[in-house]
Amino acid sequence: MEKALGNYLxxxxxxxxxxxxxxxxxxxxxxxxxxxxxxxPGEQEEYLNLVAKGVxxxxxxxxxxxxxxxxxxxxxxxxSSVSFFSGQPSQYAIExxxxxxxxxxxxxxxxxLYAISPKMERLARLVIxxxxxxxxxxxxxxxxxxxxxxxxxxxxxxxxxxxxxPQKYIASYLNIKPETFSRLKHLLKKSPLIxxxx
Amino acid sequence: MQKLEQETYWKLLFDFLQxxxxxxxxxxxxxxxxxxxxxxxxxxxxxxxxxxEDYVNIIAQGLVRxxxxxxxxxVTLQIAPEGHMVHSERSFHLxxxxxxxxxxxxxxxxxxxxxxxxxxxxxxxxxxxxxxRLFATEMFIIKDKRFFDILKKSTREIFxxxxxxxxxxxxxxPQKFIASYLNIKPETFSRLKHLLKKKV
Numbered sequence: 269m270e271k272a273l274g275n276y277l278x279x280x281x282x283x284x285x286x287x288x289x290x291x292x293x294x295x296x297x298x299x300x301x302x303x304x305x306x307x308x309p310g311e312q313e314e315y316l317n318l319v320a321k322g323v324x325x326x327x328x329x330x331x332x333x334x335x336x337x338x339x340x341x342x343x344x345x346x347x348s349s350v351s352f353f354s355g356q357p358s359q360y361a362i363e364x365x366x367x368x369x370x371x372x373x374x375x376x377x378x379x380x381l382y383a384i385s386p387k388m389e390r391l392a393r394l395v396i397x398x399x400x401x402x403x404x405x406x407x408x409x410x411x412x413x414x415x416x417x418x419x420x421x422x423x424x425x426x427x428x429x430x431x432x433x434p435q436k437y438i439a440s441y442l443n444i445k446p447e448t449f450s451r452l453k454h455l456l457k458k459s460p461l462i463x464x465x466x
Numbered sequence: 467m468q469k470l471e472q473e474t475y476w477k478l479l480f481d482f483l484q485x486x487x488x489x490x491x492x493x494x495x496x497x498x499x500x501x502x503x504x505x506x507x508x509x510x511x512x513x514x515x516x517x518x519e520d521y522v523n524i525i526a527q528g529l530v531r532x533x534x535x536x537x538x539x540x541v542t543l544q545i546a547p548e549g550h551m552v553h554s555e556r557s558f559h560l561x562x563x564x565x566x567x568x569x570x571x572x573x574x575x576x577x578x579x580x581x582x583x584x585x586x587x588x589x590x591x592x593x594x595x596x597x598x599r600l601f602a603t604e605m606f607i608i609k610d611k612r613f614f615d616i617l618k619k620s621t622r623e624i625f626x627x628x629x630x631x632x633x634x635x636x637x638x639x640p641q642k643f644i645a646s647y648l649n650i651k652p653e654t655f656s657r658l659k660h661l662l663k664k665k666v
Contacts, residue, residue: 330618337613350610353603359614382599386592393599397559400606403613404555408565411534411541443617 272320273371276343280394283387290384294377300324300364306346307362313351315372319344322368323432327440328360336440339426339433346370349399365433415444419452467527467573475503478526479577482549486600487593496591500583505575512552512568512576519554519564521578528574529638533646534566542646545571545639547632551605552576571639616649624648625658 273292277283283291298317300306306324307313319340326338326346337360340346348358352375381388409418422442423430430438439449476498483489489497503526506512512530513519523530530552532544543566546552557564558581579587587594615624628648629636635644636659645655 328614328618335617337617350607350614354607382596386595389592389595389599390588393595393602396599396602396606400602400609401556401559403606403609407543407609407613408534408556411536411543412565 272318272343276318276345277391280391281387283391287385287387291373291381291388294381295371295373298370298372300368300370302364302367304364305361306364306370307348307351307358307360309359309361310357311351312355313348313358314374316345316347316349316352316378317370317372319346320369320371322364322366322370323429324362324364324368324370325433325437325441326360326362334440336437339429339437339441341429341432345395345399353396365437410443415442415448416452418442419444419449467575469505469575470527472503475526475575475577479524482524482577483597487597489593493591493593497587497594500587501577501579503575504578506570506573508570508573510570510574512570513554513557513564513566515565515567516563517557518561519557519568520580521576522551522553522558522584523576523578525550525552526575526577528576529571530568530574530576531571531639531643532566532568533643540646542643545635545643545647547635547638551601555605571643621648621650621654622658622661625650625655626662629662 273295274288277288277291297320298306298315300322306315306317309328319342321342324340324346325336326340326348327334327336329335338346346362348360348362350356351358351360378392382392409421413421419442422438435449435453436446439446442449444452479498479501480489480491480494483494483497504521504523506528512521512523515535525546525548527548529548530544530546531542532546532552532554533540533542535541544552552568554564554566554568556562557566561581584594584598588598615627619627625648628644641655641659642652645652648655650658
């Protein structure tokens, strides 16, 4: 657990061992079986989760359709974040696609950390800013790139997820119709990377 | 646009900041020199694509649009009236060239803090860290909700919700910008506007 946490936090400004320990002491381990839900729509999100092992998907229901907005693997944060930060009921569900382990911090424990030191405020500010900027990037990618480019970018940046996540979920995440997804796969077969898909 | 007294802008800033953190008058006196008041005419660029964004701006008066240029034309990402914040976020935080343009629609006055001043303020007052965290959280929530709405709601719902929460925008903003922001085709937008008229 220390390792996953340390790896995650190393991106952020120099925390002392003591500070790292203060954070670690407030985190808990949550184990999930395959297909187990971390949260359902209507519940209130109590945790920010750091994925130590496994893959999870975040989605909401549009009628009977499931729309996936995040696929998280080792080293990623996943949470029904708007619910977590705003206290409103979650509109999302989060489900483990593999047996997974996450390290979680509750809202109460996070508030405790803020009270201890402004450095924790800073850490949280930077983490939240990163979450925010990744949303911004997602939006800009959708505007800038056509479906084919988004597909290629995703495949190149997420070779492991391609192996681990059912194709229909990846198609949903990329906002690509399943039949288009299959066609793209076919078109790009020449690339050895993408050949692994078929 | 009727320009206001200098002090009025500082009062606006004070009230704005107080919505997030319990800032005292004394502390605000310390904070004030970090900020500046900037004035722009109509159709002026706050940031050009390729430039590094140097400011976070709070709009005191006027109206600003953030957009990208792509093959099929401009895509509007944000329409910001008084009281809203606008900046080229990824450029500002990651110190990389901006992918977006930020341009005024009306003559505009913004209260701004530069990247360097913001970092200095974070260093000098822990309360600023809290403010920064709360800002980032709020912007994250707004952004997440916007994507959720676009993915989940029908075009008609998106249109009606926006018109309900921003009743004055149709008067102030060219229709094509609003349509683009809501990801609605211009012809669909016109049709929806007609429906709205009947209701009112």
